[in-house]
Amino acid sequence: MEDLLSYVLVFLYLQTGVALSPVVTFTPNWKKIFTGESITMTCDFGSTRGGDLTYTWIKDGKRVRTGKTFTIPSAITAHSGDYSCRARTERSVTARLDVVGGMVILWAPLYVHEGDDLTLRCHHRSGYIAQYTTFYKDDSVIQSWRETSELHVGIVNMTDAGRYKCTKEISLPTIYVKYVTFQDEVVINVQNLFEVPEIIMTPIPVVEGDHMTLTCDTSLSPLRPGTELTFAFYRDGRNVGEFSSSNGYGVQSAQVKDSGKYSCEVTTNSVQKRSQEIKIQINELFVNPTIIGIQYPEVEGDHMTLTCDTSLSPLRPGTELQFPFYRDGRNVQEFNSSNQYGVQSAQLEDSGNYSCDVRTSDGTVEKSSHFLPIVIKELFSTPVLNVRTTEVLEGDTMTLTCDTSLSPLTPGTELQFAFYKDGWNVQEFGSSHQYGVQSSQLEDSGNYSCDVRSSARLVKKSAEVFILIQWKFCGFDNF
Template identity: 65%
Template sequence: MTCDVGSSGGEDLPYVWYKDGNWISAEKIYTIRSTNTWDSGDYSCQAGTKRSDTARLDVVFDLVILQVPLNVHEGDDLTLRCHHRSDYTGKYTKFYKEDSVIQNWSETSEFHVGIVNMINIGRYKCTKAKPWKTLNTYITYTDEAFISIHNLFKIPEIKVTPYPVVEGDEMTLTCDTSLSPLRPRTQLKFAFHKDERNVREFTSYNQYGVQSAQMKDSGKYSCEVTTAANSVKKRSPEILVKIKELFINPTIKAIRYPGIEGDNMTLICNTSLSPLRQRTELQFAFYRDGRNVQEFSSSDQYEVQSIQLEDSGNYSCDVRASNGKVRKSSHFILIMIKELFFIPVINISTFEVLKGDNMTLTCNTSLSPLRQRTKLQFAFYSDGQNVQEFSLYNHYDIHSAQLEDSGNYSCEVRSTSNISKRSDNVLVQIRGKKDADYTLQNILRLLASGIIILIGAFIFYTHMKTVRISKTKNVEDAEERVEEQQL
């Protein structure tokens, strides 16, 4: 028997052997030269200060014994030997398990069970047969042994840290098991599963980590342990890992909703932290139609002073942890800005303006029904140059218009909240009086010429009709003279 400490430095250690608790030797290897029944007992050894477990040795006087390994573990390749004394000739051997034959008579004295597990536990028996002098007569001897199979390692247990797990945490799953003290050097491999799907193949590392746990990492986890030769494989019970939200999905709402352009708008991005992480710093960003309008900051509000029509759109917000590991987006909220007043239209009091005439330009618009009391101011421009400053009057008067008053006129309307809108240009052409008289004379001349042409045409038509009548009468007179001559 050898006292093995599993270390090359063991040669320098003092060794002691014990039988039934009594000292018997001080060597690393203890040898029994010729065994006898009194050598049976419980043996153990000590190397330095460490003492081994006890091993049982039985020496029997029987002719046949069933030899099995001292300690059988699941995954072992097991062979049974039906051994007989040298002075006994046993030619044929038969093996049983629980009185059922597992190998019939054979000249071999061994039975190879193979790789064993817990179903191989039981009572085994072997029988030796020795031919007698009389033909077909045999003398048999039998021995039996109970084979108990030890766990090579315990059923693994999977554990998660930290517990509970919050979004953004570094989550670690550990697969815990322990080897049999008799097989401490066995190499094990570990694999991990989530919802029955493999998330890490077999490796020698018994931990599986997630750097930044997210809600999608929630699920039922288990781990699997196997030997290097895959002779023994065990799986842990499942544990439910439910990742808790660091903060709830944000919602965006208007605490000051703008109905009309010029109003102030305030949007707020609402969320709440997990009670487990109340000290986490959050950052907020805002978007309109998917484009960023306010970068990430510690403020959960977005404000616009004097909102404009172009500020209409779908607004949303994002919230993230300051370490950037968790980020969530809100749904959209539609902000529609209505006009405070319509784009103005400039009107002229008369269609044609002559030099010296009075002219009035009017700037027309209408207020939203929601803001009927709003005060508006009006200004007027000629060729882009201001000709009347902002005032409460929506008209611009020109007394005794001159030619230099001609030009492109427009007006501008603004509110007290500085909403400003401008009309299109209207061309105003001031005409001189001579040009007007000359034009009237030409019109009269054209009318007189037309009348003269009409009278001439009528006289010509009457003359031509008289000529045709005279020609017709002369022809009839000639025909009558010809008939009289014939008669």
């Protein structure tokens, strides 16, 4: 058992890096004994380095013995006192031993911690007949007139601390059988097994995308170094970290939704304590973006520029952001460092619901804008090629008109017109919307069309119209 405790102490030192103090234990585990009884005191300490340790025993401030154990084979009242031990440079807390010469003592463990299953024993000297034991707590009877000498208090907490007393009737060796009542009392101090935990957050403050770590900090009683603790974490009263041996809880990439009131809980099989809540607010790395039309197109051919507007937190001023743009949910510009998207000459098909995203370069934080509807209207209608008749006699004048209607939004726009026959240009772009042949010939027959443009980027074509030039002879039409 001693080897196991030493191993536990070594393990805890290696895990925590905290220097551990030696602990005095009694065998048997009672802090009060009769004169003539024996007791062994042990100095338990986890050695973290090879080699033997030197143990020194101190009684009432004076060195009295060396060695890991200190046995008193037949105690006398002079052995009463405050005992501690030193291993290397570390000194244990004081353990009180009382050696008494009465007839009854109330046996209680050397150390009592919350969560212990506590049993007290009203012990009398061997060789005597005893009966009827009564137990008291703070002068109130809690177990009366029993044949048993034990009081099972059960799993204790701080309210079980107090002054306990027992009385017992003992038969003294006289001519007549005579029972005399003897008593003893002891003060039970219930010690904290561990302190109420405190929840600690790092870093401070926390910004979206940060790795947030919560630590459930407590300190275990140095007299119970081998106690296994488990830890759980809560946000707004709901469990976010199940009970485990780790006192840490981490959020890899904190988001605003991770804000809330956090607490933690520490438990053993019999003791459970929860920390106070701390309010944690995850700061925005950047605000939700807004998509804005800087150069807003009204009609086709206009230049369109959209900006994905956001503001970066002053807590992380150097963060690199990336921006994509979407039309009707489909990507029109991939993620890059520019927060603008432009179309040099907007077309009707560029109409739609536009949105943008903003994200960090590592993708840990990403936010989307609302939709911005953009409707691009026609600058001019698709042209229609008009001719007075599609059947023209040779020698007649043929006039073609390229008709279109200009948007009232831009009434002063200058349009240019070009004409084609069988796909070949017969009149270059110019301001005239007419094309004429003064004296048509048979070879002027063909498929005619026209184009209208406002710029090199905005050109619209008419449908083709077939024109037949008929032969005319001696004033009679050629059938």
